[in-house]
Amino acid sequence: MIIARKIKTLVQQRLKSYPAVALIGPRQSGKTTLARSLSTDYFDLEQEPEQLRLDVQWPSLIKTKRLIVLDEAQSWPELFPRLRGAIDMERQRLGRFLLLGSVSPALMKHVSESLAGRLSLVELTPLTLTELPDIPMTELWLRGGFPDGGVLTSDRYPQWQKDYLDLMTQRDLPSWGLSAKPQVMQRLLRMLAAVHGQLWNASQIGQSLGLSYHTVNTYVHFLEGTFLIRKLQPWFANVKKRLVRSPKCYWRDTGILHSLLGVQDYETLLNQPWVGASWEGFVIGQILDTLNMTGWPVDPWFFRTADGAEIDLMFRYKNKLWAIEVKLTSNPSLQDFDSLNRAADLVGADKRVLVSQTTQSAVGKMQISCSLQELLEMFVKPE
Incomplete structure (x- = not known):
């Protein structure tokens, strides 16, 4: 059964207003499914091969007009200074990155240190x-x-x-x-x-x-x-x-x-x-x-x-x-x-x-x- 998540509209609205959006919520609540419906450029950063793939492709990715989805972003802390640098180079470009995270404290630590003012938080709950x-x-x-x-x-x-x-x-x-x-x-x-x-x-x-x-x-x-x-x-x-x-x-x-x-x-x-x-x-x-x-x-x-x-x-x-x-x-x-x-x-x-x-x-x-x-x-x- 395909469920239309009502929060998808809110995520799309925020992407039109911010360079990055963080979609947070518990594991298995549907974050990845929702994100994949918004973009095919997807990286699971809990996997080391995915970290390597993102690292290699980073120079070309930050130039693309497509939305980049970064799942479990807090698993790779060195990503956040890169995000800040890419966003600050072209501050007027919106809707560039969608970060997914299950652990609010770890994600929020990196967000507050590197992405304050550059990112909007949206919480995805289980189905309502x-x-x-x-x-x-x-x-x-x-x-x-x-x-x-x-x-x-x-x-x-x-x-x-x-x-x-x-x-x-x-x-x-x-x-x-x-x-x-x-x-x-x-x-x-x-x-x-x-x-x-x-x-x-x-x-x-x-x-x-x-x-x-x-x-x-x-x-x-x-x-x-x-x-x-x-x-x-x-x-x-x-x-x-x-x-x-x-x-x-x-x-x-x-x-x-x-x-x-x-x-x-x-x-x-x-x-x-x-x-x-x-x-x-x-x-x-x-x-x-x-x-x-x-x-x-x-x-x-x-x-x-x-x-x-x-x-x-x-x-x-x-x-x-x-x-x-x-x-x-x-x-x-x-x-x-x-x-x-x-x-x-x-x-x-x-x-x-x-x-x-x-x-x-x-x-x-x-x-x-x-x-x-x-x-x-x-x-x-x-x-």
Whole structure:
């Protein structure tokens, strides 16, 4: 099945405005496939023969009018001064280089040192609900959005996710600079699955692993940079209530989460005591990924007071503060909306959205009750 990636338009727009664009995102999310659809001049810089080929052809390549694709660019650090020199020689030439990278920290180090002001960053996520109109939402929620992970061919889930994490912990993470032993990382990943959607407590995780909370925070920060984990920071507002100040931790792909937790099918998922946290993380991820691919990335937060007022997701979008509450139900109640409104009043939210699995939406100027699909369409095709 050929999937038209919606972010392709954004990449093409950025290439018209910058000499170089860096397409970042997790391994196996589709970066190479997307890049090859834009150019046939492709170099995989994790392979030494490809580095040699690029080295030999460099003088002629920088004169061509074609787009040059450089995959896993951070694997060859000496490339970045060359890129800077080539760009600065003809600063007005746009759309010359497309860099691909899976490891944000390593790539960003080279970008900040050599390509600041010369390059635009675009993040490619796994497949989203708006890109899979013919796939049931439950399939995407269960198996996650990696193109090869089972959402398109169900027989690959959950073995693909297990193999993916094995390769990450045994080869990729150590080669990218993470010093943790593979066995320790595998235990950490399982623990992160167990606390998905909960307030982050590095000390508690560290005690279970025999590590300091500093070390745990370092490891998790690295996992954030590899696009596996998302930390959602708390919103700090000038309200007369004591606020929760710890971030919440989510797996960015629910297919990997469910694989770690031993879920084989949708019926099993619905019977888990943590299914609500899984649904919450899925909805939050779909919203943020959709906004990102439309060119409107946002800074997300959550809000919680010590006495229980809570908003699952907040962000500013087009000069309005959005407050979103997620419920795993097909029949949201007035009490659900009352709770959302009480919390939203504390922060002065302009939009209050209750996202559920309802089939009967209600859209007002300030208040909205709708399904996830309907909300995402509002962002993809704003009124």
